[in-house]
Amino acid sequence: MYDITIIGCGVIGASLAYRLSRYDLRVLVLERENDVAMGTTKANSAIVHAGYDPMNGTLMAKLNVRGSEMMEGLCKDLDVHYQRSGSLVIAFSKQELLTLQEMYENGKRNGVPGLKLLSAEQTHAMEPNLADTVRGALYAPSAAIIDPWGLCIAEAETAVKNGVELRLRTAVTGIEQQAGHVLLHTSTGDVQTRFAVNCTGTHAHELAEMAGGEGWEAKPTRGEYYLLDKSSGDLVKHVIFQCPSSVGKGVLVSPTVHGNLIVGPNAADADDADDKRTTAPGLHEVQTVARRSVPTIDIRQCIRTFAGVRAITNRPDFIIEPDDVCPGLLHLAGIKSPGLSAAPAIAEYAEKLLGQMGVCYVEKPDFDGTRRVTRFKHLSGEEKAKLVAENPLYGRVICRCETITEGEIVDAIHSPIPPCSIDGVKRRAGAGMGRCQGGFCGPRVMEILARELKTDQMDILQDQDGTFLITGQTKMGGAKA
């Protein structure tokens, strides 16, 4: 019997697992994919919002501001890329200047620190590449940019290191409330657990329906993005938002922690929870709207387009509550934007709710909540020399675009949650993130993965299960006939 079973290991599930790993509890994490961070966590704007946006009094408002407060320290502890860049919401009209005023007031009530309304002049002084038509901005110095999958992986790894059990490729197929515990039917066998937590992102409503309740209505919404080459990375220094509309925070233009420029998203209805396609009209819309903010964006510098799905529901706020039918199941659902920003606070809040549901917390004396990663390119010349002298694998650069060494890739493969795919290595070590998008290093990463995992190169995947790369070998003699 597990004390707590977390279903889904995106940034919400991982944040909770990390939080709970400090206590003397039997915690299990179930993830249907072959790796963690495989849903919305790997395809979003990568922003820690300041928290002026959600309506005062909502859970979203409270947890966003609290999450933003916690994030810097968390990223420091876990060695995750985080940069407090600050954000600007820009206004193009008198009407929008009024909206900024309202957001400013709302933000003050939410407790967002340091908010300032800027004149057009002040705005352009901060961001010279903004359009001349910008008439003012709301400046939020506490907003930040972050590596979202990096955070999820770091939290999940650290949880595993501290005794949390992770079962990948395990999908929950049924939930039953029994006397004093919850029975989970899964693709890899039944699990008995005192409490279960639904962290399944865009699939959360399916789990609520499995439990037998009404749940809520999911309205998955696709957001399409462009990622631009590093040569465009300093076009803006802050996260640039336009005034929000009814469908979301609109198209943003922002530097990323990896030095690129991210442009997006739009808001298009998704066919289902996994509908991550991009479309020509969608991308065109993103491009057109973004140019209103920053007219000099050069889309030819694009190195990748992608889409993510937001877990939007028919309820305006996050859905954080125990299930009606199955009281041992806690939902952390409807975690749309600012879900990433709120993630640590959602975990903190869930911990409290689970306590109210009957979980007793006793701290483990040997808990180590920190993590360190070697990143070759960020070291000084002397440090590089010392590292390569100790381990020559750090002297072999595999990813040319991002300067990622074999040593770092091997470190990633032997981390607490070993990746089995080229993209799994990419999300951990950064190989393949650059302008050639793995064209040069893909085959070499495949070779290293096969060697370190003692498997055949033909079994190495691009990403999720089914994403095989090799269809056969050449020159296998008569064997092929």
Add this chain to the structure above:
Amino acid sequence: MTELICITCPKGCHLTVDEENGFAVTGNACPRGEAYGKNELQHPVRVVTSTVRLTGGAAPRLPVKTDKPLPKDKVFDCMALLDAVVAAAPVKVGDVLLANICGTDVNIVATKNA
């Protein structure tokens, strides 16, 4: 009259071959083009480049080629032969790995040291 594009070199001359007049070639910039034009309509040939399995080398495959052009209709027969060849390092550029293939005087030779 048949129009052809010469493939002997990257220039790609547009040739005209007159079948009625002894396969006379016009449009060629060099004698190789004339030979190509005459050949292509009567008995077309191609150089085949591919790989064979390699043991004991740094890489699992060794690049090879036919040392002379092969009749075009024998290209896939040649590929089938290569399927079964296993070269063992050390190999030098030009080493013959398979001689007189498909009943011709064409050999398969290594194109890289290994």
Add this chain to the structure above:
Amino acid sequence: MKYDLVVIGGGPAGLAAAHAAWEDGCKSICILERDKELGGILNQCIHNGFGLHFFKEELTGPEYAGRFIEMLRSTGVEVKTDAMVLDVTHDKQVHVVSAASGYEVLDAQSVVLAMGCRERTRGAIAIPGTRPAGVFTAGAAQRYLNIEGYMVGKRVVILGSGDIGLIMARRMTLEGAKVLACVELMPYSGGLTRNIVQCLNDFDIPLYLSHTITDIQGRDRVERVTVSQIDNKRQPIPGTEMVFDCDTVLLSVGLIPENELSRATGLEMDARTNGPVVYENMETSIPGVFACGNVVHVHDLVDFVTAESQRAGHAAAAYCAGQVAASTVIKPISAGNGVGYTVPQHIRMDAVTDAVSLFFRVRAVYRDAKIVITDETGAQIAAFAREHLAPGEMESIKLPRVLLDKVQGALTVSIEEGK
């Protein structure tokens, strides 16, 4: 560690530059190659067609590289493989890391940049659809197939008709895959005509000009693609959609100079070539730093890479010998009507002995056209008749010194269409 010349990149450009500099008496030369062996991309280009200009015979890629590697063997040129250059400073310190020698800083009197180019990716052309496995650049697929012996698919659609894409159409077909189509955005092929003939026509692979892939479908692996005809604004024409059931898409949609180091070093860059701006002897905006091969502009034939790189190597040797190409008269060259770019971008008149070769690419297909050189006054300096001009082929002209002396101010290279 001090060197007269450090050559960054051991592909055809770096090999030729190092060899030329050695022959000119440059005695301490080091080639830094990031791969495990010399030869660069030629090692995976196992097809033939290389060397007709330079060696006067038809060689495969590995053979062409092998000749140069052999030529270098008898010299004292030092080679470090598996060595990645992290930084080149303004005072020509080269920071390099390798598993064998660790982290080193080399003091170079001169530097030749010869890092080659890379392929444009799916992201660079933003093809809509899902993101399944099975979308490869043609070069990545070529590496899997020719070096590792792996097939990357069974039913293939190729986007782009660049030479690597065409060559891969034949390679995949010979190895048993079915290549369903080659799809080209432009109304003409981006590759050499002879490759259309011997790689597509020989195997009855259809080439769809003025078409593009408008959708890629498949959750895990590519399942199908939609191909549409495009209008003259490059917009898909409704009703022209063709659906291909395939498991693989190969992209051959262009090459871009590998300009990371060139930029980081602070060289003046040319937005049209995406490579550094060079003078007549391949010197960049930093004296003593030279560049050659595909890192400057993407070539069609390796033979021309060799010729250009030899010029860079000779110039580097001259620089080390103290012959600094200073000049009071610099003539800029601009790309006029129908011309995409020119290399070099500037000519220093003092450095010109008998003639300067100009390289460029045209922006469209022309028949019976003229390459016209004019100067600032609009006066025609020279004209060269050409039966056939195409963007897939690099053009070159030779301008004798006597003509250059007549030029007032800047030169412009443009194309005049035939009647």
